[in-house]
Amino acid sequence: MLWQEALISFFVVLGGAFALVGSIGLLRFPDFYQRLHAPTKATTLGVGGVLAASVLFFSLRGPGLSLHELLVTFFLFITAPVSAHLLARAARHCGVRMHPDTRKPGQPDGA
Amino acid sequence: MLNLALALGAAMLGIAVVLNVWVLFRGPDLPDRILALDTLYINAIALLVLYGIARATTSFFEAALLIAMLGFVSTVALCKYLLRGDIIE
Numbered sequence: 001m002l003w004q005e006a007l008i009s010f011f012v013v014l015g016g017a018f019a020l021v022g023s024i025g026l027l028r029f030p031d032f033y034q035r036l037h038a039p040t041k042a043t044t045l046g047v048g049g050v051l052a053a054s055v056l057f058f059s060l061r062g063p064g065l066s067l068h069e070l071l072v073t074f075f076l077f078i079t080a081p082v083s084a085h086l087l088a089r090a091a092r093h094c095g096v097r098m099h100p101d102t103r104k105p106g107q108p109d110g111a
Numbered sequence: 112m113l114n115l116a117l118a119l120g121a122a123m124l125g126i127a128v129v130l131n132v133w134v135l136f137r138g139p140d141l142p143d144r145i146l147a148l149d150t151l152y153i154n155a156i157a158l159l160v161l162y163g164i165a166r167a168t169t170s171f172f173e174a175a176l177l178i179a180m181l182g183f184v185s186t187v188a189l190c191k192y193l194l195r196g197d198i199i200e
Contacts, residue, residue, distance in 0.1 A: 009116030
């Protein structure tokens with residue numbers, strides 16, 4: 001089917017684009033606390049897109065629904081915030097320097 | 112069309128992996144390197160799932176799930192080492 005292939009291709013390209021954007025953000029942001037945002041959000045969403053494409057591909061191909069990819073998705077979506085929190089705590093503990101534009105703890109928004 | 116999309120997705124993920132390795136070597140601090148490793152294993156999961164679609168086989172999901180679990184545990188272990196100077200107290 002053409003529309004099925006188009007849908008799967010859309011999710012594959014979307015996932016790859018989000019993963020690439022996350023890695024570019026990891027490379028380009030000025031300090032660690034801003035760099036932490038890109039991979040933990042964009043890359044997780046990118047893997048979610050690729051796994052959605054996988055669910056569609058194997059469900060439309062095989063006899064029944066193929067849902068065991070969702071296991072990986074749920075696991076990544078649960079563990080990404082935990083690892084980001086631990087990384088931020090480790091960076092604070094090591095005394096990683098902040099960029100002047102980064103919002104300090106306790107500083108109000110827009111200050 | 113699907114073959115073209117798979118090639119495009121694999122190319123973007125490959126570039127992402129190369130950028131992660133660059134950050135892994137550049138640093139500049141230890142948490143940056145741990146974050147680069149974390150992103151690297153997530154991109155490896157995406158590449159493995161893409162390879163499963165391209166080969167039309169479901170036997171790579173177990174590997175993807177194992178990488179997800181062990182990668183999370185290794186990130187937590189490295190962070191604990193930075194925080195406490197010890198992994199198991």
